[in-house]
Amino acid sequence: MTQIQYNEKVELLISWSKAYYVDDNPIATDEEYDILNREILAYEKEYPKHTHPNTPTQRVGGLVLEGFEKAKHLSRMWSQEDIFNTGELEDWIKRASKVVDRHTMSFVCEPKFDGASLNIIYENGVLKQAITRGDGSIGEDVTQNVKTIHSIPLSIDYNELIEIRGEIVIKKDDFEKINQQRLQDGEPPFANPRNAAAGSLRQLDSAITAKRKLFFNVWGIGENTLEFEKSSEAISFIHSLGFAKPPIQTLCKTVEEIEAVYHEIIAKRESISMGLDGMVIKIDDLSAQSDLGYTVKFPRWSCAYKFPAVEKTTKVLSIALQVGRTGAITPVANVEPTLIDGSTVARATLHNFDEIKRLDLKLNDEVIIIKSGDIIPKITKVFTDRRDGTQIDITPPTNCPECNSELLVEDILIKCQNLDCPSRVVNSIIYFASKNCMNIDGLGIKIVELLVNKKKIKDVLDLYSLKYEDLEGLESFKEKKINNLLNAIANTKKTELHRVVNALGIEHIGEVASKQICLEFGADILNVTSEQLEALDGIGEQMANSLLEFIRVNRALMEKLFEIIQPTIEKKVEIDENPFKDKTIVLTGTMSVSRGIVKKELESLGAKVSGSVSKKTNYLIYGEDAGSKYDKAVSLEVKTLTEDEMRKILGE
Structure with missing residues (x-):
């Protein structure tokens, strides 16, 4: 075989590969493909220096990595704002209309594939790097594994630097074959194609990734110098470079048209070869996208219209009580394990005991449980007509499940006010030390957890009795770090009283209320009455009761804390009238x-x-x-x- 013949055979194999993996329309039999592949492989083995840069034989993997390096995206990968119904869709468009003329808007609608997000960087026409989403700014470099995926071109007919973004998925049929093989090999099956795709993309042995038949669907572009005016035009150009087109992609002008496409995709969901969990809606005009910009989390010009929640029937077995940072008690239903959309659900949130009352829920009730998008599973309906006499009433607790302290009960809130409660200790100290509270530099989450686990502190008071020898020898604690932390704690003395009160994390009493109350009562805060508190503008009965109950439970701790810190008592100053006074x-x-x-x-x-x-x-x-x-x-x-x-x- 000559070099010219070899290059021709490689181009033929590339076209066969694209037809099979991208277009889903094979133009050669598997036998023909394998024979040609072996011919090319034999030539490459004999003349390795003449290997074609884009030969499909390079996709077989075989490289075993020690671990994945972190890599930075050229531009941030954003999440999508989720919407769930027509009303939320109309609200999303209405918000965009405050910046962009509604009459000029058109929307690109296409399926949202359920997989693992990936960013691919091409430069000078060659696949340079592939990075997982990670936190949106930094992900993991999975370039070697991505080179085994046939639906991702190793080179493209475009020489400028560009980030092409999409979703790595496994087709349903391939997923079933993978699970059948895993069962034959004595391995546990994957729960769903999404988990299988994410796990396959991050295999340290790229040969395993190569066997998994991963598929790449483009959904966006990051860094680029393209000069298109429409998103649809830019994505169409990307498809022309050798990437697969989505099964449905439609331009819409009205809410009615968007809804029609949404229901069309739902109707075709089972027949589409890859798993979907919604529909992506993007404003098509790129200048409008630029004008709208981004929130902290999402682009304002794009959203994910999620599919209706998947629901199943199960039985409530028991109620677990969780104690949060502020001491709030949250009931969680333990249910008979139920498979929903590929994952087993054994717990469901109930928010509060008012929710239990509203649902008329009892133990041993049969219920409907739903899982929608990333929302925690929840109970939506109780089948009261199926009760058989074994049902038991669910009563709110009166004592904390962790420390047995008497609980504060007000309306739907049930709360442990004891700062020494084991479930509250770590989080209450972290909050106490945070920037907007006592601002103890160097006392982060890991340090607090270490000090509590090593029994060096058990509440916020113990911070002020820490000594050098208590910290000496602890993991990562050197002389400078110890002194810095002890100085940071000492520097909180003479802190303004309202910051100390706010740092205690009292339910309903935030920074604004703390300042108002401390300005009014100063050092007498421990002796205020409900009538005095409610006389203040903006302080209602609920806030007053919460503060007074906290003082009742923690008076000794607060007195000792005030004695140690000697907080600065702010004096109330009369302020001249101005447009912002009392606003x-x-x-x-x-x-x-x-x-x-x-x-x-x-x-x-x-x-x-x-x-x-x-x-x-x-x-x-x-x-x-x-x-x-x-x-x-x-x-x-x-x-x-x-x-x-x-x-x-x-x-x-």
Whole structure:
């Protein structure tokens, strides 16, 4: 065989491979493919220096890695905002319409494949690197494994740097064959194609990846220099480079048209060879995408319209009680293990005991349980007509399941107020030390867990009795680190009283309420009455009861803590009238100075600066890259101001 004949045979094998793996339309028998493949392999073995750079024989794998290196995406890989019904679809379009003219919008609709996200970087027409999604900025380099996937070209007819993004999946038929083989080999079967795809992509032995018949579906582009005006045009160009087209891809103008495509995909879901979990909707115009930009998590120009939840019938066996950081008790239903959409579900959230009452749920009831997208499984219906007399009422607890302390019960909230409760200790100390509370630098999650596990501390008070010798010899603790931590703890002394109160993590009493109460009562906070608290603007019965119950349970601890810290007592200052006095304000986005400085500035004017937007918010003041808080403020019709507008008002 000459070099020219070899190159011709390689091009023929590439075309056969594309027809089989990408177009799903074989143009040669398996026997013909194997014979040609062996001929090419024999030539390459004899003349390794003449090997064609894109020969399909290089996809067989065989390289065993020691581990995966971390790799940075050229541009961030975003998640998708999930929507579940027509109302949420209309709300999503309405939000986009505040930036882009609704009449000019068109939407690309296509299936959302259920697999593992992958980013492929091509440069000078050659596959340079393949990276898993990871945290969106940094993933794992799986280039060697990706080169074994036939639906991913090793080279493309485009020389500029480009990131091509998509989903790695396993076709349903191939998934069944893999599981049959695993059972024959005495191995446990994969739960679903998504898990099989993700696991196959991250095999350290690329030969195993090569055997799994992974498939790549393009859904987007990252870094690029393409000059298209429409997303659909850009993706069409990517398909022309040798990537598979989706089974359905439609341009829509109206909600009705989007809904029609959505239901078409649902109807065809079982006949499509790969698993789907929804439909992706993207605004087609690329300049509109640029104008809309991103929230903290999602592009504002794209969303995932998830398929209806999968539901099954099961039986409630028992109720487990979970104690959270703030001491809130959450009931969780233990149910008969049930297979839903490829995974076994044995627990379901119930949120609170009010939910149990609303459902009229009893032990041994048969119920409907659903799993929708990434939402934790939950119970949606109780079959009361199927009761057989074995059902038992579910009663709320009166004592903490962990420490046996008496629980605070108010409406739907049931809470352990004991700061020494084992379930609260680690998280309460982490919260106490966090930046917006006592700001103890160096006391992060891992350090707190280590100190608690080594029995060096058991509550926030113990932080102030730590000595050098307590930390000496602990993992990663050297002289400098020990001294830095002890100094950071010592530096919290004389901290403002409201920061100390806020750091205790009292239910309903956040930073704003802590400041208001401490300004009003100062050192007498431990002796306030319900009437005094409720007389304050914005402090209702629920907040008052929560604070008083916390003080009752933890008075000794608070007295000792105040004695050690000697907190600074702020004095109430009369503030002149101004546009922001007594107003509730939320800050978001990047400003000319840190938001902390802006916050202090507004608080000095008598404003209450809150962390979340609600109907009671008077103003949302925003800087660059404003995120979801801005969207919520707009939806609630809260008045929004830029930082410049705020300063103009102050100047006036």
